[in-house]
Amino acid sequence: MSSYRALSRNHDFTVLWIGQTISEVGSRMSMFVFPLVTFALTGSVLLAAAAEALHLLGVAGALLPAGVLADRRDRRRIMRAASAVGVLLYASLAGAGIAGTLTVPHLLVVALLTGVGAGLFAPAELSAVRAVVPTDQLPTALSQHQARLHVAALVSAPLGGVLLGIARWLPFAVDAASYLASWVLLGRLRADLSPTPYDGPRRRPGHDLVEGARFVWSRPFFRVLTIWGPLTNLMVNALFFVAVLRLISGGSSALQIGLVEAIAGVAGIVGAVLAPWLIDRVPTGRLTVLIAWSFLPLVVPMALWPEPLVVAAALGLGMLLNPAGNAGIGSYRVAITPPALVGRVQATSQFASMSTMPFAPVLAGTLLTTLGGTAATLTLGLLTAAVALIPTLSASVRSVPRPAAWDVCAAPAAA
The missing domain is CATH 1.20.1250.20 (MFS general substrate transporter like domains)
Incomplete structure (x- = not known):
């Protein structure tokens, strides 16, 4: 506190x-x-x-x-x-x-x-x-x-x-x-809030944009997240859409569906309160891997029992760790990025993460129509597990320490 x-x-x-x-x-x-x-x-x-x-x-x-x-x-x-x-x-x-x-x-x-x-x-x-x-x-x-x-x-x-x-x-x-x-x-x-003064030769916007993207791609940790982030966003959001669509097709009322979203929101707030405590105590790399697998145990109950309370409990538990993962990864990214590049690095990372989100409803609807509710949910669970292997198998992710040791990582990045 x-x-x-x-x-x-x-x-x-x-x-x-x-x-x-x-x-x-x-x-x-x-x-x-x-x-x-x-x-x-x-x-x-x-x-x-x-x-x-x-x-x-x-x-x-x-x-x-x-x-x-x-x-x-x-x-x-x-x-x-x-x-x-x-x-x-x-x-x-x-x-x-x-x-x-x-x-x-x-x-x-x-x-x-x-x-x-x-x-x-x-x-x-x-x-x-x-x-x-x-x-x-x-x-x-x-x-x-x-x-x-x-x-x-x-x-x-x-x-x-x-x-x-x-x-x-x-x-x-x-x-x-x-x-x-x-x-x-x-x-x-x-x-x-002015940027760092620059006295060098005139720069073109395209060159600046490439410089930010090059910095992201040159760091193994950033490179892995640039691949994993959009894929995990696609799978988790598709899981959420499948769950909501199954509730709608199953005759759940708007009030019940609203309750599901409200419980997920409350869990997210609780997770945000706990996030600094978790980030301080769990190495950021291990926390990232933990987040990657956090939704997997919740897939089976969502697949077998598509009831509002079950879906609400599953999504709520999944959201508890999500704020710590986002805040931990985001803080590390900012901490080791030179101040002159923060805007471009953030924009590049956020663009990559958002790039797949419009396809989540399409994926959810397609799987739900072709496979049915239970099979669609389990299929997305298997795909989420496959995506979770990306940070799990990456030494550059697993080796990221707690915030107290981030300064050691920041020095090479600044150079």
Whole structure:
């Protein structure tokens, strides 16, 4: 708990965390509402799914250039600009809703552009965290980042449903207000978030982008994670989709399915609270391997008993270790990356991890249709086990020590 108290005294991190928690709740609420509003306007399931797909496409498309920008320009200005654009975009939806002129193309354009804004924001935010948080507090800082994501996931859907029940435009107005709060709080940051000064020859953006990717690929640990991350995201998300689709086809109510997601969200918050303790005591390499296998014991009950309580318990147990894994890997990545490369390395890693996520629903639906529920779940379990072998068999992953010894690893990376 002392690490939490020390971090809470860090004014800039606290301001950044509060502002982005508010904004994250608003953004996730809008992503929950987008498909519902689109379906209400058109009756098309395909168009309803297109909103979230376009948002993810916007995020992925912006990440790599955003990494270059975060290493070249003031991170505070980048984050405030992204927040300001979010205010305008969601206010436009709220205004159109009040005027009775809200259209599906308007919704889809906003979904895409807010995804671009989120992609621009992410590398700048991590670079800012690296600038305001000491290295020994990075695991706690990124654990709190994980908690923020799970709090937003827990609160956003119920809040969006309540606001949507009052007025179709109200969730968008509240999201615009959340972006405004983020913009105001970002203006209160005290630290200098400008990148490291550069006095060399003129650089081209493409060269900078390649430099970040080359750094990632030249480090065996990063290289293994760049392969393992997108594959494990694909399998675990497909498992989640299969579980939810089986509940829907089995006649479970929306309330029961919401309960499953709520329990997973609570487990994620608990896991984020425990994450600093785990990261300090378990070598990061072993923790990574443990995370890789953590969902495997839960596959059998999910396959054999597709009931809401069983699925909720399985997903909840799986989510307990997830924040520690994400925070531990993320903290190590930031700690051993030279400050001038943090934005590009983060963008490259996040882009790789997200690259397969749009295919998870497709994989889940295909396996469920061709194999049936039990076989689809077990097949995904076997694929998850095969993917887990990637970090397990890698000496560069298994050998990563606890945070106290990260300085030894950081020296060669800085060189």
